[in-house]
Amino acid sequence: MSHENEIKSLVWGAVLLVLAACVPLVANGYWMSIALTIAMFTVLATSWSLFSGPTHYISLATAAFFGVGGYLVGTGMSDYNMDFWTMVAIAPVVGAVLAFLIGIATLRLSGVYFVIFTLGLAEMIRTLVSWIQNNFTGSRGLYVLTDLTEADIYIYLVILAAVVYLVGWWVNRSRLGFALRIIGNDETVARHVGINTATSKVILFTFSGFVAALVGALIAPRYTYIEPNGVFSPEISFIVVIMALLGGTGRLWGPIVGVIPFALLQEYINANYSNYSTLVMGIAFLVIVYFLPKGVVGRIEQLLASRGRSTW
């Protein structure tokens, strides 16, 4: 990208960010809640894409990190009388350590083995936390009582989104981003051109774990009552993958293009046909796999490119 283009995309990003930050001024309670959901999944899907986009390693561990964030805030505040912000500071560090360990453990896996293993680990963590909660600490339930409104949480998530975009922008133009793209193309070649594939992958995976745990912690006050089976729900991991792939992971701003329509669709389905939400997820997945393998953004770019060629 040329220097001018970079400045232009930074300016565009800043304008959109300011617009996003203005949503609480105009949205009522109902739309504020939807906007919060969109902000949450934007951060999750974008940070997921930083690792999974270029490398094509599909991680289903997002719920583990998100859950750790929410659970730590819940147990910290209810069981140990900790302050909300202290827990918000601790949670992403724990999420990052967990992601680092999962990253190391899955280094030798690829393709479907990686997918299944991350899902399995996330489920194992969910079961473990539920068990601890039920047998040791959980008699009183996990309440997260703060005076934060949904609009407050929304603003925090928009700021976090801005940070994730900046990090992603920096990674994309760094050696590290180039290394990840080579890894996604051919890991054997990557090793033979001197890339330390393990380090590159673990750095990005750890970052995505850090961010997901931070999101889980920040959004915990929204739920008031934290249920381990809820915050660790594998559905979160699946939705993040579907949204990111629907938008397209080839560009930094791809995932949000999938997040907004899918979040609205889910809201509509849940309100009107709540029994069918799993079905919608399944259909969305099939549509992506069959018709939009590079996501909406990839498809649009493809169309633009072929139009450009035919008009020559």
Added chain:
Amino acid sequence: MVATVLSVANATKRFGGLVAVNNLSFEVQQNEVMGIIGPNGSGKTTMMNLISGALRVSEGSIGLNGRFISTLTASQINQRGIARTFQLVRVLPGLGVVENCMAGMVFGHRRLWGDQARYEAGKLIERVGLSGKEAVPVGSLTYIDQKRLELARALASSPKLLLLDEWLAGLNPTELQEGIDLIRSLREEGITIILVEHVMDAIRSLCDRCIVMAAGSKIAEGSPGEVLADPEVVKVYIGEDV
């Protein structure tokens, strides 16, 4: 004084019960082009994999410029100056031509980046004969052009030792001549090369020395003329296309 770039001592590689490389020893000197020939399945690619770090030796040792490298990873070995091409060509289809070439110089010991890397990649692309094809999607390049690109990527790291695994295979006669000329020009630049080849014309015209492998073992070593006249070598090649 000649400097030894690579020394392989008693290298053995087992895959379960199969001994793919059996107690192999040889040396490669600076500025030398050494050939490895032998029938299919004799262990040539496995030997290349042991040198590049794609596989680890079961026994024996490999040294580069007097430093022990046989326990290093492929990426560490590349950083110490060994680059390779693959028998089954491996380009990066999701990246452009220039980026494919840049991949070779960004992470190794050169660590070029940005405009300088693009500039150097451009020069190499011209060097291997890909000028004008910078905008072609890598997947649409012809077979020889993909091989050229892979060679450019390997050269991009300015390797102390270049491994070419049947780089000339599958080319038509015109392309073959171009390919041989290209490798000869590398040789004239003084790059140290190990060449695995089936094309005997190429072996004769490019190699200073070669070793012959059969069933994992070295059965002959010497100048191309000598080894190709060796009765035992002739015997292993009976029924093969020489």
